[in-house]
Amino acid sequence: xxxxxxxxxxxxxLIFPKPVFVPKIWGGRKLxxxxxxxxxxxxxxxCWAISAHPNGDCAVEGGLFDGRCLSDLWxxxxxxxxxxxxxxxxxxxxxxxxxxxxSVQVHPxxxxxxxxxDGSLGKSECWYILEADxxxxxxxxxxxxDRAEFAEMVEQxxxxxxxxxxxxxxGDFFDITPGTVHAVKGALILEVQQSSDVTYRVYDFDxxxxxxxxxxxxxxQSLDVxxxxxxxxxxxxxxxxxxxxxxxLMSCRYFDVERVRVHEGKxxxxxxxxxxxxxxVIDGKGGSVSAGEGxxxxxxxxxxxxxxxxxxxxxxxxxxELVVSWANEK
Numbered sequence: 561x562x563x564x565x566x567x568x569x570x571x572x573x574l575i576f577p578k579p580v581f582v583p584k585i586w587g588g589r590k591l592x593x594x595x596x597x598x599x600x601x602x603x604x605x606x607c608w609a610i611s612a613h614p615n616g617d618c619a620v621e622g623g624l625f626d627g628r629c630l631s632d633l634w635x636x637x638x639x640x641x642x643x644x645x646x647x648x649x650x651x652x653x654x655x656x657x658x659x660x661x662x663s664v665q666v667h668p669x670x671x672x673x674x675x676x677x678d679g680s681l682g683k684s685e686c687w688y689i690l691e692a693d694x695x696x697x698x699x700x701x702x703x704x705x706d707r708a709e710f711a712e713m714v715e716q717x718x719x720x721x722x723x724x725x726x727x728x729x730x731g732d733f734f735d736i737t738p739g740t741v742h743a744v745k746g747a748l749i750l751e752v753q754q755s756s757d758v759t760y761r762v763y764d765f766d767x768x769x770x771x772x773x774x775x776x777x778x779x780x781q782s783l784d785v786x787x788x789x790x791x792x793x794x795x796x797x798x799x800x801x802x803x804x805x806x807x808x809l810m811s812c813r814y815f816d817v818e819r820v821r822v823h824e825g826k827x828x829x830x831x832x833x834x835x836x837x838x839x840x841v842i843d844g845k846g847g848s849v850s851a852g853e854g855x856x857x858x859x860x861x862x863x864x865x866x867x868x869x870x871x872x873x874x875x876x877x878x879x880x881e882l883v884v885s886w887a888n889e890k
Contacts, residue, residue, distance in 0.1 A: 572852025575640070575866040577618030577630055582606040585767055585775070588659030590748055594691070595655070595862035605657055609864040610838050612649035615757045630866075642835030642869030648681075648755055650887040651815060653838050653864060655690070656749040662742075663775065664699060664723065664763040667756070668785045669738035676781070677758050682738050684814050685753035688883055689732040689796065690842055696746030699723045700734060701792045707783040714762065714779065724792045732796030735810050739787030750842055752817050752885045760785065804828065815885050822846060822880040830874045834886040837867040839874075846878020 579597060584605025591597045591607050599607075608616040612631035620628050625637075633640055634649040644650070656662075667683035674680065687698075701724040704710035713722040728747060736742055741762060760778035768774060800808055802821065805828040809817040822828045822844070830837075832850070841863040849856040851872030857865075859880060867874060876882070 572850065572868070572870045572872060573623050573854030574848070574850065574857060574871060575623065575625065575630075575633070575868060576621050576857075577610050577864060577866070578621045579864070580608040580611060580616035580618055582608065582616065585769060586658060586660040586662050586745075588657045590657045590659070590691075591655060594748060597862060603659065605659075607655040607657075608652065609655060609840060610651065610653035610866060611755070613652055613755050613757055640836065640866075640868035640870060644835040644887060645889060650681075650755055651838055651885060652751075652753050652755045653840055653885065654751040654753070655840075656687075656744075656747075656751055658744045658747050658749060661745040661765055663759075663761040663765075664719075664741060664743045665759050665761050666741045666782050666786055667736075667738050667760070668758055668781070672738075672785055673756065673758050680758050681754045681756040683754050683756040683758055684738055684812060685736045685751055686810055686817060687734045687736060687744070688750040688752075688809065688817075688819070688842075689728050689730055689734075690748040690750055692729050692732075692748075693746035696728050697725050697744070698728045698734065698747075698796070699725045699743040700736070700740065701790055702741045702786070703792070704788065706788055707786070710786065710788070711779070711783060719763065726794060726796075728796055731798060733798050733809050734793070734796045735812070737787070737790070737812075739785050740790060741782075741786060750840055750883050752815060752838075752883070754814055806830075809883075811888075813888055815887050817883065817885045820876070820880075820882040820884055822876045822878060822882070824879050827875050827877045830876065830884065832867055832869070832871050832873050835869050837884055837886045838864070839867060840864045840883045841880060842883055843881040844879040846876060846880040848874055848876050850874050 587603040587605025670682040673682040807819040
């Protein structure tokens with residue numbers, strides 16, 4: 561560990577994690593073609609861009625903490641995160657390449673996950689649609705009134721009756737709370753979520769893996785956690801007005817999410833008054849400079865970084881579109 565004496569003011573620099581890539585049966589190659597990432601062969605579905613989860617703990621690239629994992633920084637450098645509480649880094653930022661349908665799935669809340677998934681966090685998440693095919697669709701929500709009716713409709717494979725399916729386009733945003741049945745096809749998605757890897761599959765379109773086996777389903781757990789009272793969405797259109805380049809997308813007990821747009825010749829300042837912020841560049845090219853003593857950084861589509869509590873306010877220039885998120889204390 562580097563001591564505070566050795567570190568000096570450089571600890572105000574931004575933290576750039578190295579993404580972790582996850583092969584998925586429903587993935588494609590757009591993480592390479594659209595973002596320029598060096599991804600493994602085959603169908604790659606997920607880029608874990610900012611993660612300290614044990615299933616994909618990002619190492620830092622460059623700077624004082626080069627080579628150290630994000631979980632290590634969380635555990636041993638608390639000043640970077642403003643003394644935020646918790647035994648684990650609370651957020652996980654992903655890009656999804658949903659070339660084919662994700663499984664029809666649902667996630668548990670904290671209480672259920674803690675009891676049934678070895679102390680895991682639950683999974684509250686949100687999706688910002690980066691790109692969408694002309695026929696792209698999201699399944700979000702279901703029409704059964706209770707678990708008995710849901711189980712019956714699943715057994716009878718009455719998917720069209722059961723699932724609420726709507727078209728999507730770039731710029732749509734969806735808040736996917738625990739208990740929400742969902743799936744998607746034909747889109748690139750920026751996901752902000754709790755740091756959890758718990759998914760219960762209801763249906764997987766009878767797809768077979770490379771070894772010929774079907775992926776495991778989790779109907780019993782799904783029935784336990786589905787929210788049968790949730791209203792059905794009809795659109796993911798963002799209607800909140802943009803002010804000074806910033807559009808609030810959501811705020812919940814776990815995190816806040818904003819979209820930030822920067823235009824040439826019109827820099828945008830972002831106050832760093834949070835314990836830390838996660839920043840993802842989803843389009844464009846430009847730069848950032850902090851009010852702290854860290855260096856300026858060139859940014860482009862596919863860049864992701866953590867702005868620590870010590871960074872000071874950030875100023876972005878160029879032509880950029882960003883998604884910024886931060887954790888909330890429960």
